[in-house]
Amino acid sequence: MTRVLVVEDDAAILRGLKDNLEAESYEVLTATDGEVGYELIRDAAPDLVVLDLMLPKMSGYELCKKVRDEGMTTPIVMLTARGEEADQVLGLDLGADDYVTKPFSVRELLARIRALLRRTNPEPTALDELRFDDVIVDFRRYEASRGNEKIKMTRKEFGTLRLLAERAGLVVTRHDLLKEVWGHGHEPTTRTIDNHVASLRAKIEKDPSQPKRILTVHGVGYKLDV
Amino acid sequence: MTRVLVVEDDAAILRGLKDNLEAESYEVLTATDGEVGYELIRDAAPDLVVLDLMLPKMSGYELCKKVRDEGMTTPIVMLTARGEEADQVLGLDLGADDYVTKPFSVRELLARIRALLRRTNPEPTALDELRFDDVIVDFRRYEASRGNEKIKMTRKEFGTLRLLAERAGLVVTRHDLLKEVWGHGHEPTTRTIDNHVASLRAKIEKDPSQPKRILTVHGVGYKLDV
DNA sequence: TCCTCCGTGACATCTCCATGACAACCTCCG
DNA sequence: CGGAGGTTGTCATGGAGATGTCACGGAGGA
Numbered sequence: 001m002t003r004v005l006v007v008e009d010d011a012a013i014l015r016g017l018k019d020n021l022e023a024e025s026y027e028v029l030t031a032t033d034g035e036v037g038y039e040l041i042r043d044a045a046p047d048l049v050v051l052d053l054m055l056p057k058m059s060g061y062e063l064c065k066k067v068r069d070e071g072m073t074t075p076i077v078m079l080t081a082r083g084e085e086a087d088q089v090l091g092l093d094l095g096a097d098d099y100v101t102k103p104f105s106v107r108e109l110l111a112r113i114r115a116l117l118r119r120t121n122p123e124p125t126a127l128d129e130l131r132f133d134d135v136i137v138d139f140r141r142y143e144a145s146r147g148n149e150k151i152k153m154t155r156k157e158f159g160t161l162r163l164l165a166e167r168a169g170l171v172v173t174r175h176d177l178l179k180e181v182w183g184h185g186h187e188p189t190t191r192t193i194d195n196h197v198a199s200l201r202a203k204i205e206k207d208p209s210q211p212k213r214i215l216t217v218h219g220v221g222y223k224l225d226v
Numbered sequence: 227m228t229r230v231l232v233v234e235d236d237a238a239i240l241r242g243l244k245d246n247l248e249a250e251s252y253e254v255l256t257a258t259d260g261e262v263g264y265e266l267i268r269d270a271a272p273d274l275v276v277l278d279l280m281l282p283k284m285s286g287y288e289l290c291k292k293v294r295d296e297g298m299t300t301p302i303v304m305l306t307a308r309g310e311e312a313d314q315v316l317g318l319d320l321g322a323d324d325y326v327t328k329p330f331s332v333r334e335l336l337a338r339i340r341a342l343l344r345r346t347n348p349e350p351t352a353l354d355e356l357r358f359d360d361v362i363v364d365f366r367r368y369e370a371s372r373g374n375e376k377i378k379m380t381r382k383e384f385g386t387l388r389l390l391a392e393r394a395g396l397v398v399t400r401h402d403l404l405k406e407v408w409g410h411g412h413e414p415t416t417r418t419i420d421n422h423v424a425s426l427r428a429k430i431e432k433d434p435s436q437p438k439r440i441l442t443v444h445g446v447g448y449k450l451d452v
Numbered sequence: 453t454c455c456t457c458c459g460t461g462a463c464a465t466c467t468c469c470a471t472g473a474c475a476a477c478c479t480c481c482g
Numbered sequence: 483c484g485g486a487g488g489t490t491g492t493c494a495t496g497g498a499g500a501t502g503t504c505a506c507g508g509a510g511g512a
Contacts, residue, residue, distance in 0.1 A: 154456085171368050188459055189460065190500095191461080192459055192460075194502070195504095198502065216502090217368045219500065414469080415471065415472090420489095435491090445489070445490095
C-alpha cells in the first residue's frame with residue numbers, strides 16, 4: 001500500500017488530510033513538527049510527503065532542504081500559505097516537487113498527490129473516483145451515476161474526464177488530451193475532442209449550455225472545476 | 227514553446243522526426259536543403275537544430291561551419307551516416323554539439339535533444355503565479371482576480387503578462403514579446419502589443435491612465451514592477 | 453447481423469485579435 | 483524654450499479563428 005506522510009502542525013487540517021487520504025486507501029503517517037517529520041522520512045520511507053511550510057522545531061523549508069541534501073528523493077508536496085513563497089519552494093532549488101497554496105481544496109491536493117505519485121512511481125496510481133454535486137464517477141468500474149440514475153459513459157469519455165480530473169483546476173490542452181487519452185499514432189481532429197467534451201457536458205452538467213464544471217479556456221483547452 | 231529546426235532531405239525521415247517532436251510538444255520547423263536551413267537558423271532563431279550531414283545545395287558540414295563562423299551558438303545535433311564521420315563532426319571543431327549515427331533510434335535522438343536543451347537552455351523556472359496589491363494571476367489555471375472580483379483575461383494577455391512577470395523589473399522589448407508570446411510565423415504590428423498592454427492595464431492597474439505596474443520604457447519596451 | 457461508439461465535416465455562433473486612424477506624449481535638437 | 487519627428491495611448495471595426503452543435507458513415511464488437 002502506498003504510504004503518505006503528512007507533516008502539519010494544525011490539528012484540524014492534519015485530521016482532515018488523514019481522513020481523506022485514508023479514504024483513498026493510502027497508509028497515512030503523521031507528524032506535527034519538523035524533527036519528528038524528518039525522522040519519519042528517514043526511518044519509515046514514505047512514498048510521498050505532504051509538508052507544511054510553517055512548522056515547530058524545524059520548518060518545512062529546512063526539512064525539505066535537509067532531506068534533499070542527504071540525497072533522499074522522496075516526492076514532496078508543499079503546503080504554502082502565500083503565493084510568493086510558492087515560487088521559492090520550487091524555484092530556489094529547494095527540491096519540492098509540487099506545491100499547493102493555502103487555503104487549498106482537498107480534492108485538488110489529492111489530485112496533485114496522485115499525479116506526483118504517478119510521475120515518480122513506476123507503478124501507475126490511478127484515479128479511482130470523482131465526485132461533485134450528485135455525480136459519482138468510478139474509473140475502476142467504468143461506472144457513473146447522477147443521483148440515483150446511472151449514466152452511460154463511453155471509454156473515451158471516461159478517459160477524457162479522468163485526465164481532466166487528474167489535473168483538477170488546471171487547464172488541459174487539446175494536445176494533452178490527444179497524447180494521454182488517444183495515445184501515440186491515433187490523432188484525430190481536435191473537433192473530435194470538442195464532441196466528447198460536449199457529450200460529457202450533456203451527461204454531467206446541470207445545464208449543459210452553461211457549463212459550470214467542464215470549462216472552456218478559449219484558445220487553450222478545457223479544465224475541470226470541482 | 228521550444229522551437230526545433232530539422233534539416234533533412236529524406237521526406238520519410240523528416241516526417242517521422244516532425245511527428246515525434248511535435249508529440250513531445252516542440253514547435254517544429256523543417257527544411258529540406260542546406261540553404262533554406264541556413265536562412266531559418268538565421269531568421270527563425272530555433273532553440274535547437276537537427277542537421278543531416280548529406281544535404282542538397284549546402285551540406286550539413288558547410289552549414290554547421292557557416293553558422294558557427296557567423297557567431298551563432300544555436301545547439302546542433304548532427305545526423306551522420308557512418309561512424310567515422312561522427313568523430314570529425316565533433317572533432318574537427320566544426321561546432322556541432324552532439325551527433326547520432328544513422329540508422330538511429332528516435333528515442334535516443336529525443337533523449338539527446340532533451341539533454342542538449344537542458345545543458346544549453348536551462349529553462350527559466352516556469353512561473354505559476356503572480357501577485358501584487360490585491361491582484362492574483364494564476365497561469366496554470368488561466369484565472370485572475372482582483373480582490374474578490376474575477377478578471378477575465380485572454381490568452382494573449384496571459385502570455386504577455388507572464389513574460390513580463392518572468393522578467394520582473396527588466397525591460398521586455400516588443401520584439402521579445404512577439405517572439406515569445408506570438409511565436410514564429412505570426413507577426414503582427416507592434417501596435418497590436420500596445421493594445422494588449424492597454425487592456426492589461428485596464429484590468430490590473432489601479433489607475434490605468436497612471437500605470438504603476440506595467441511601465442512604458444520609451445523607445446524600448448515595457449517592464450513589470452512588483 | 454445489429455448496435456454502439458468514434459471520427460469527420462458543415463454550419464452557426466462567439467470570442468478574441470489585428471489593424472489603422474488620430475490624439476497625446478516623449479525626446480532631442482535647434 | 484519651442485518645435486519636429488518619432489513613439490505610445492486609445493478607440494472602433496472587420497474579420498480570422500476557435501468552439502458548440504448536429505448529422506452522417508464506418509469500424510468493430512456483441
